Amino acid sequence: MKRPRVRDDLALHPGYHSPQVEVDxxxxxxxxxxxxPEGFREALAAELAGVEWHRYPDRAATELREAIAAHHGVQASQVFVANGSNEVLQTLCLTYGGPGRSVATFEPTYALHSHIPKITNTAVVSGERTEDFALDMDEVRRVLTEHDPTITFLCSPNNPTGMVETEETVRAVADLAPGLVVVDEAYGQFAPWSALELVDETSPIVVTRTYSKTWSMAAARLGYLIGPTWLVEELSEVVLPYHLDAVKQIAGRVALDFExxxxxxxxxxxxxxxxxxxxxxxxxxxxxxxxxxxxxxxxxxxxxxxxxxxxxxxxxxxxxxxxxxxxxxxxxxxxxxxxxxxxxxxxxxxxxxxx
Structure with missing residues (x-):
């Protein structure tokens, strides 16, 4: 049987797994x-009754983006939605990464901040955190100066350590970063503050969120990004057409009614x-x-x-x-x-x- 070879840079690259065993x-x-919450299933079922299954979904996910924008007090043009926050991260790497470019991470942190760039043939440069897993600004300065990454990943609260980055720290990293600063706030609702406060048209800061945690919708695989309008437009040019199905768009919008x-x-x-x-x-x-x-x-x-x-x-x-x-x-x-x-x-x- 003829069989193509996996890309050389991926041949020995391990996948990302979270072992599952049967337990109580x-x-x-x-x-x-x-x-x-009670009522979500019924509200969702009522809306799904009107889906035109023979038609493609709204390519721009207009109503969902408008609902998310209203939830955060931003414009719909600042919202990008995708199949889980991991697809948001992947689209960022496809848009701003690639051969000859790099992303920066500071370990230990979320494993997919390294895994996804490698799959997109983007180099990963990693710095060390302090003994108590805080960001070391001298180390941040060294990594960003030496490697000139197009994306710098922060995770706040950081997975798996749980540490929340301060506003002062995020601003300092943004001042040093030569490209985007992506603040992954998959657990942001549990933290005392959010980097969403720092997003505007001139800042390199973007924030990613997910429906999987506080919205109890891990099964749906729905995530989004809040950032400058120019960045959302560029991501929309890269993502696959009709990538977000009608059911997911409706579910995400209905969930926000239960805030x-x-x-x-x-x-x-x-x-x-x-x-x-x-x-x-x-x-x-x-x-x-x-x-x-x-x-x-x-x-x-x-x-x-x-x-x-x-x-x-x-x-x-x-x-x-x-x-x-x-x-x-x-x-x-x-x-x-x-x-x-x-x-x-x-x-x-x-x-x-x-x-």
Whole structure:
């Protein structure tokens, strides 16, 4: 059988995976712990009844972009939508990356900030964070000056560490960056401030968001970007035609009608984050402060791989972060329902006390 070869630069490139096993308590993928609010399914079904299935969807996703713009107090021309925030990142790399260009990341951070550029044949240059995983501005200056990246990725709150970048830090990076500064705010609703405040027509700052977390719509794969109108126009020229289907456009618009319920859920999860963090601080583990819907921790006396496996044996799944740079022995728990979090805390306490 004749078979084409994979591109040489991708042949040994590992894929991105989040291992899934059958457990009672799944706290490893930063999803919302509950489905959309009551009434969402009915409202969505009513709107879907009017879909003209034999017609292509609105190529510009006009109504969805207008709804997102109204939600954030910006213009629809500043909104780009795609199949999850990862497709937003991919479109940015296809538009501004490519051979001879580079993106900058600061590790540890979201793995797809490196994975997606490599797939688009864009070089990745990485700097180190400080001991407590904060951005080191001297290191930022070195990386940006030496490598001249067309895109600099920040993640706030940072995945998997949970750290929120300050407004001062984002402004400082934007002043140093030779190209775009992409602030990935997949967990931005859980943080005390947003870089959306800094987006305008003259700034190199753009912000990406997702429906997967606070909107309880991970199954839909819907994300968006807020940025200058000129950037949105350029992204729209690169993305595939009719890339966002009619169902997704309607679902995203309908979800925004339930904003009060979502805000209450965010508030509840922030309170739950405090409770779980306090409980972890009473155990022999190192815990990092988080502004997201997850918490990073490292067992002090027991190997992280061992703890992860023993949690699975107790039907609790968390994320093993050992493959991230500088995160040997670290685990990350996604906040679940109070009952799920109690199952995790009880299991972890038992493991640490009997090891």
């Amino acid at each position: 308590v799944r706290l490893n993928t930063n999803e919302a712990p509950e489905p959309p 009060p319920q979502m805000r209450r859920r965010v508030s509840d999860l922030v309170e739950e984050r405090g409770r779980v963090t306090a409980a972890l601080s009473q155990l022999p583990v190192t815990v990092w402060p988080s502004g997201a819907n997850f918490i990073l921790f490292r067992p002090d006396a027991v190997d992280g791989d061992t703890v992860w496996q023993r949690l699975v044996e107790r039907s609790v799944l968390v994320r093993n972060c050992a493959s991230w740079p500088r995160l040997d022995g670290c685990l990350r728990i996604t906040l679940g329902t109070p009952g799920e979090d109690d199952r995790f805390l009880d299991a972890l306490t038992d493991i640490l006390e009997t090891s």
